[in-house]
Amino acid sequence: MDQMGKEDKKAKSGAVMVIGGGIAGIQSSLDLAESGFKVYLLEETPAIGGTMAQLDKTFPTNDCAMCVISPKLVACGRHLNIDLITNSEIIGLTGQAGNFTVKVKQRPRYIDPAKCTGCGACTQNCPVTRVVYPVEKSELEIKRKDREIVDPILAKHKERRGSLMPVLQEINKRYNYLPKDVLSYVAAELGLNISDIYGIAKFYNAFSLEPRGRHKVSVCMGTTCYVKGADKLLQRLCEQLDTTPGGTTEDMRFTIESARCLGCCSLAPAIMVDDKVYGRVKISDLPKILKDYE
């Protein structure tokens, strides 16, 4: 929003542009318009309302989101001093406080706004929704060695629905983490967006985007283990290996993690090294357990 420059008295434009038609932009536009300014409310998407229009309730008062926002939407649309410029973005801004010139690019709507009733039938019937534009295959190169590993995994799952998770799990098992170039290759092969794959890879605790140690030590932090002192165990383990929870030792031997619950609550506190579970672990047992893993 531009401001009225106090020093520059001669060049006040008397109009304000509000950028972004979410709840904040709408409220600012209404307040400004009520104070006598001409408001241009600019919004990137085809409609104002933003995220709040998608919510059921608002936090922390639990007010119904639509009940709050819809009178404002209507007021904004009807206000004679507010011009809505939707489906648009700013491509240039010149001038100074109090007197700006804004260059706006408005994308075509392909629909006559005067006739549209907002019934939504066109969005439901549009045949090109959810189209993903994958990375061009030619842009990608991964090492032959990686291809030898990844191609069979892809071939095994490619044709099945919901193949992404099994593919990521096998790659994670094979490399102990998810290498970036391999992920790009997987994205292209599966026809998915790399950002979607990243989103999923980061969501799950079992996946890592960083290389990990040869052995994974998971200290159970389930309720029972916690009550029986697993936090002390984790602290001591990290001290012994000179690393931090989630970290990897310098020699790439161990990665330390805190696990959610290993399901060995009756043997608390428990730790798991690779696939082997050790129950009723005492701090003094740790060196003996780790000795077997090189």
Place this chain on the structure above:
Amino acid sequence: MSAKSMNTLDELSKKGLQSMYPGKIKIAVGMATCGLATGAQDVFDQLEESIAAAGLDAVLSRTGCLGFCQREPLVDVYVPGRPRLTFADMTPPRAVELVEALKKGTFPAEYVLCRYETETLLDETFKEYEQDAGDTDLSGIPLYGEIPFFAKQKKIALRNCGYIDPGSLEEYVARSGYRSLKRVLSDMSPEDVIDEIKKSGLRGRGGGGFPTGLKWEFTRKAEGDAKYIICNADEGDPGAYMDRSVLEGDPHTVIEGMIIGGYAIGASKGFIYIRTEYPLAIERLQRALSQVASAGLLGEDICGSGFSFEILIREGSGAFVCGEETSLIHSIEGVSPEPRNRPPFPAESGLWESPTNINNVETWANIPAIMEKGSGWYAGIGTEKSKGTKVFSLVGKVNNTGLVEVPMGITLREIIFEVGGGIPDDKEFKAVQTGGPSGGCIPASLIDLPVDYERLAEAGSIMGSGGMVVMDEDTCVVDIAKYFLEFTNDESCGKCTSCRDGSELMLKTLERITEGNGKSEDVDFLLELGEAVQDASQCGLGQTLSNPVISTIQYFRDEYRAHTELGKCPAHVCKGLIKYSIDAEKCTGCTLCFKNCSAGAIKGKPKQVHSIDPVRCTKCGVCLDVCKVGAVIVE
């Protein structure tokens, strides 16, 4: 149902009985994850070696978990003409002794946990044992039913765990496995099956408690070309491990339940979504699936009935929210596993927008038993609204930890003090936490509360998946509330502001309280915020994450007040509120604490009284643990 498949089951059953009760000595080692973690593999290896060395004519096999995890590793011994015996706390040297004694025709009576007169299966006697033990006196050895841990239990979902080799289809069939499936496919219409489940009163064992039959009916009636069945084995609640135990000890019961469910609903494909943290369960499931497929009980045209069904395993990857059904569906689809709003429920629009029925492992495990014994039998167990039994993992500060399956309506007192054998070291029972991070703490004053869905909810907790963590006077409820908030705050997917930021704010407040910087108004603020988060969140995670806080405030407001107003932690847990010192009269100057203190906070010379420097002390509690004369004081 063709005559051929009938014969197949009979043949399998004959083979199963033969391997369960061979005409010679049989030794079975309990080898679920809990057994393995206490050294069952070493015991197994030792037994194998000793049997070969002694030239004993015996069969050595593996079995699942009998539930009594406290006394693992457990070893079962069957000698023809003798009572069956269970040995507890086995070690390799004891295994050597056992084999030597068996060779002589006796057994080491001092390691016996119990003996069996009969082996029951769903209230019916399955096998009787002769009580002739040769020269050894049996009178001092309790019967299975006389062991307090087992006496009050009634095993339905766990009926085969610890009795059969989980890797053997034959043994499962011998204990009347796949008979229900056979009857369902040949004699019953899908509607009949749904009707039977509805009448049984079975409710979802994953925690929600929604009537299973009704859920099946919705999915059956929903329109869609393809329908799916999902078994939710993403057992994420810390403190609960019954699903793991069922899958490791009796994978076939879950598979049979799913095939019956698939037939009732009209689905042709099923998924088992299982945590990657359970490698052994995954391995056993895979083996079981290939066994049933080759026996013709799974796949195309099962037993000539025209019904086809396939089951696939999908591994989770460590995200707690994936236990929520819509989130789980997203995870199988391979899209971002965030929950979505319901309705539409998965019964109408689930996996790939097709009607989908999701049930928990324990629910599926109950299905074959209900179909075998009838809905009337099942509905006769439990309380008015909660039928049947529930498996609880009884853990924490209790003498007998383990998996217990008890009828609904049993009181907490019976579970904790009779089955569980009370609190160790004569400490005071303080509270029991049920339902994991979505549940609440039930205080000692409600010890006579009957356990069912409704009564637990009235007490401010939930049934949940069945975790029961017992706490004694040394557990600080504020610290526990903080622990659960740390968990849920970390596991919140971040979609709803209320859950993402609400949990953060509650956690910060609790951290402040446990550090000793709490204000008296913090407690009311937590209550108010907790209710707002409950109301404004989309999925079960957000709707229930404040339960641990609200229930502890409800029952232990004084303890919160002690933290915020008096600056004390009555249970001596919260580091910001306690101080370690050494009692000069008791200290013998043994230097143990001095040697073990990693912070270098303890000063003192051998045979002189030691002291703790409060500035350097990190309050790790090692000195308290190592002191043999009890000279370390915590205030």
